[in-house]
Amino acid sequence: MAEPARAKPKPTPETQHFWDGTKAGELRLQRCDACANIYFPPRPFCPSCASRKVSVFKASGKGKLYSYVINHRPAAPGFTPPYAIAVVELDEGPRMMSNIIDCPQTPEALELDMPLEVAFEALDDKITLPLFRPAKG
Amino acid sequence: MRRNQVAVVGAAETTELGVIPNMSQIQLHADAALNAIADAGLKLSDIDGFATAVETPQQMAHYLGITPTWVDGTSVGGCSFMLHVRHAAAAIEAGLCKTVLITHAESGKSMIGKQPRFTAPDSLNGQFEAPFGVYGPPSMFPIPVLRYMKTHGITHEQLAMVAVVQREWAAKNPRATMKDPITVADVLNSRMIAYPFRLLQCCLVTDGGGALILTSADRAKDFPRKPVYILGTGESVETPMVSQMKTFDSSRAFKVAGPLAFKEAGITHKDVDHLMIYDAFAHLPLYGLGDLGFMPHEETGKFIADGNTRPGGKLPLNTNGGGLSYMHSGMYGMYALQESVRQMRGIAPAQVPNAKISVCHGVGGMFAASGTIIFTNER
Numbered sequence A: 001m002a003e004p005a006r007a008k009p010k011p012t013p014e015t016q017h018f019w020d021g022t023k024a025g026e027l028r029l030q031r032c033d034a035c036a037n038i039y040f041p042p043r044p045f046c047p048s049c050a051s052r053k054v055s056v057f058k059a060s061g062k063g064k065l066y067s068y069v070i071n072h073r074p075a076a077p078g079f080t081p082p083y084a085i086a087v088v089e090l091d092e093g094p095r096m097m098s099n100i101i102d103c104p105q106t107p108e109a110l111e112l113d114m115p116l117e118v119a120f121e122a123l124d125d126k127i128t129l130p131l132f133r134p135a136k137g
Numbered sequence B: 001m002r003r004n005q006v007a008v009v010g011a012a013e014t015t016e017l018g019v020i021p022n023m024s025q026i027q028l029h030a031d032a033a034l035n036a037i038a039d040a041g042l043k044l045s046d047i048d049g050f051a052t053a054v055e056t057p058q059q060m061a062h063y064l065g066i067t068p069t070w071v072d073g074t075s076v077g078g079c080s081f082m083l084h085v086r087h088a089a090a091a092i093e094a095g096l097c098k099t100v101l102i103t104h105a106e107s108g109k110s111m112i113g114k115q116p117r118f119t120a121p122d123s124l125n126g127q128f129e130a131p132f133g134v135y136g137p138p139s140m141f142p143i144p145v146l147r148y149m150k151t152h153g154i155t156h157e158q159l160a161m162v163a164v165v166q167r168e169w170a171a172k173n174p175r176a177t178m179k180d181p182i183t184v185a186d187v188l189n190s191r192m193i194a195y196p197f198r199l200l201q202c203c204l205v206t207d208g209g210g211a212l213i214l215t216s217a218d219r220a221k222d223f224p225r226k227p228v229y230i231l232g233t234g235e236s237v238e239t240p241m242v243s244q245m246k247t248f249d250s251s252r253a254f255k256v257a258g259p260l261a262f263k264e265a266g267i268t269h270k271d272v273d274h275l276m277i278y279d280a281f282a283h284l285p286l287y288g289l290g291d292l293g294f295m296p297h298e299e300t301g302k303f304i305a306d307g308n309t310r311p312g313g314k315l316p317l318n319t320n321g322g323g324l325s326y327m328h329s330g331m332y333g334m335y336a337l338q339e340s341v342r343q344m345r346g347i348a349p350a351q352v353p354n355a356k357i358s359v360c361h362g363v364g365g366m367f368a369a370s371g372t373i374i375f376t377n378e379r
């Protein structure tokens, strides 16, 4: 445990449901009850219409590779270069930053728009990160 | 804002640029400020408006020994100084102050008296970007570029040409950090930083600073230098999280700020003689050309690769060598403004003959913010 670890998120009251979700093996998004807008990152109101009536729901966990870099240097603590930093476009619409696992970290293997599915990686007993892997089938 | 009511009457960079191990960050601010004061033929006691970024206005006002009646501490990254110019012009027009000093400096290379940047783990960036290995601008700023390339049909060679052309401009500039000619092959064989970008497509890391002095156009004619008038301005912000940009094939902040400035200036793209687009990384001039409306994004890569922005080309772009070859202390916007002012004064090392209108477009953060200033030397 002496090795430098990757940056660990610290939930806030507005984001706690998201991190509770990843710990439970669910990718949770929010939908506006008034205008049906689905958005990310979490907040207790709709950034499209300002309604405070919003609901948390379990997303499909499916998406596609929107864009990425393969970082060589400098590497973040806890990462061994080269590693891809990806932005995933979820089937529900929002995009989120993540990493692509079970896949070579090369331009040849990482094809834009390739289908992805969420995979959960526990950092400790409180925080589980949503990562993505190439979708099966 | 009304056109040509406010002018730049003082402009200067730090005495040295590059590696300045004998000055702290606040002293670099002061060095630039004193040079700009001398350039304008003023005393520090003439300054009644003050703006700066990263360092606070109170820090720098105290260090310089000035007592402003108007301050602006807008700090939205490298284009903060474009926003300062816009806000200062409005403040001068509104009568809140008469003579504004804007300073930038950064000990970007030597890191003397510079506070380290820190991403709090409970911020949105700390929760939703930092855990995935972003680590400084090279790992973040290029994240949209593969999508941009795919959507608009831009090639790696075209993105390499951005660096090649800017080095051609830098070769004409004695103060440029990097002056030796480079080829597309040199760029594509340089060390990989964050695919698809290699070393020569990433900005320099240097020490330096710059300062501007603005006053009303009516007073400007009494100053020693040729006045450079503020013809149009625009600004906007989008998001501090690059992953949350509305789209990667365009920058919303660019698309708001740029056209706002053109509309205010009452000019068309054909009227532009000289253009600066903040180039922290090689894709930014392409985003700028497209989002400011010079051409569709699909044509931006070819436009640069065909030589239209090089010395002698029809749209001289980043004529100081840019952040890729001139200097980049971390917040490059001030140096783009300095080059626009030099071009409008007619004293740039790579002067564009008879240039009358200069567009200066800046970015802050990773497409997080944007500011556009349009200058002219004719009232």
Ligand SMILES: [Zn+2]
Binding pocket: A032, A033, A034, A035, A036, A037, A046, A047, A048, A049, A050, A051
């Ligand atoms: Zn809504």
